[in-house]
Amino acid sequence: MMLLNILIQMQQSATLVNADDTHKFFVPVMVIAVIFIGIVVYLINLDRKIKKLEEKR
Amino acid sequence: MPVPALPILEQSIRNLYYHVPMWFGMTLLLLVSAFYAVKFLYKQNEEDDLKSAAYANVGIFYGVMGLITGMIWAKNTWGTYWTNDPKLNSAAIGMLIYLAYTVLRSSIEDEEKKARVSAVYNVFSFPIFCVLVFVLPRLTDSLHPGNGGNPGFNQYDLDSRLRMVFYPAVIGWCIIGFWLADLSIRFKKLENKQTNPL
Numbered sequence: 367m368m369l370l371n372i373l374i375q376m377q378q379s380a381t382l383v384n385a386d387d388t389h390k391f392f393v394p395v396m397v398i399a400v401i402f403i404g405i406v407v408y409l410i411n412l413d414r415k416i417k418k419l420e421e422k423r
Numbered sequence: 424m425p426v427p428a429l430p431i432l433e434q435s436i437r438n439l440y441y442h443v444p445m446w447f448g449m450t451l452l453l454l455v456s457a458f459y460a461v462k463f464l465y466k467q468n469e470e471d472d473l474k475s476a477a478y479a480n481v482g483i484f485y486g487v488m489g490l491i492t493g494m495i496w497a498k499n500t501w502g503t504y505w506t507n508d509p510k511l512n513s514a515a516i517g518m519l520i521y522l523a524y525t526v527l528r529s530s531i532e533d534e535e536k537k538a539r540v541s542a543v544y545n546v547f548s549f550p551i552f553c554v555l556v557f558v559l560p561r562l563t564d565s566l567h568p569g570n571g572g573n574p575g576f577n578q579y580d581l582d583s584r585l586r587m588v589f590y591p592a593v594i595g596w597c598i599i600g601f602w603l604a605d606l607s608i609r610f611k612k613l614e615n616k617q618t619n620p621l
């Protein structure tokens with residue numbers, strides 16, 4: 367019985383999950399959001415510096 | 424694109440396409456930064472110093488992103504944002520080394536002196552960073568995948584499904600990193616041209 371359980375577990379660990387199984391799906395979503403916010407902050411920063419340069423002209 | 428089903432990790436395994444390329448991109452950016460630092464020390468060309476600083480800055484940005492995304496991932500798999508794991512701590516120390524680089528740059532007024540001192544610092548900090556992040560954590564036990572007897576994700580990737588997304592993701596994030604650096608290089612060049620026209 368125990369051996370059977372282990373075998374079933376091994377079988378399960380080799381299967382694949384699709385995106386429609388949403389368990390813990392929010393983690394990569396949060397990660398993408400963080401990176402997106404980071405890049406936007408970088409671009410806003412650059413935008414501000416460029417504006418300063420344009421005003422000097 | 425389906426991913427291997429693993430307990431605890433579950434769908435968060437998809438972070439592999441974001442968190443890991445951040446560190447790949449960072450290492451590449453810092454390598455290029457160190458390369459331009461060496462080139463500056465050889466040729467004393469101001470432009471190389473400018474490039475070296477820009478690549479280091481984007482590298483630091485990627486590193487901070489890598490740390491934050493790693494913390495989110497850790498919270499949802501290990502149950503805490505931060506553990507005193509050798510991989511995590513040495514990554515943090517590595518980031519501090521490079522933050523000290525930016526402090527060093529902003530604290531020296533004289534342009535020539537700033538370029539020379541920061542180039543030397545850069546050349547020394549890159550190998551130290553590599554040892555901290557890639558060598559030391561592998562010598563001890565670590566929670567982090569791929570370190571200290573803990574398997575990396577390549578062992579879960581039985582039919583290369585992860586690789587099919589992972590490799591393009593790495594290339595893509597590297598290209599974005601180099602583009603960000605290039606933008607700031609072009610900006611600095613314009614700024615220099617305006618402030619001291621020849």
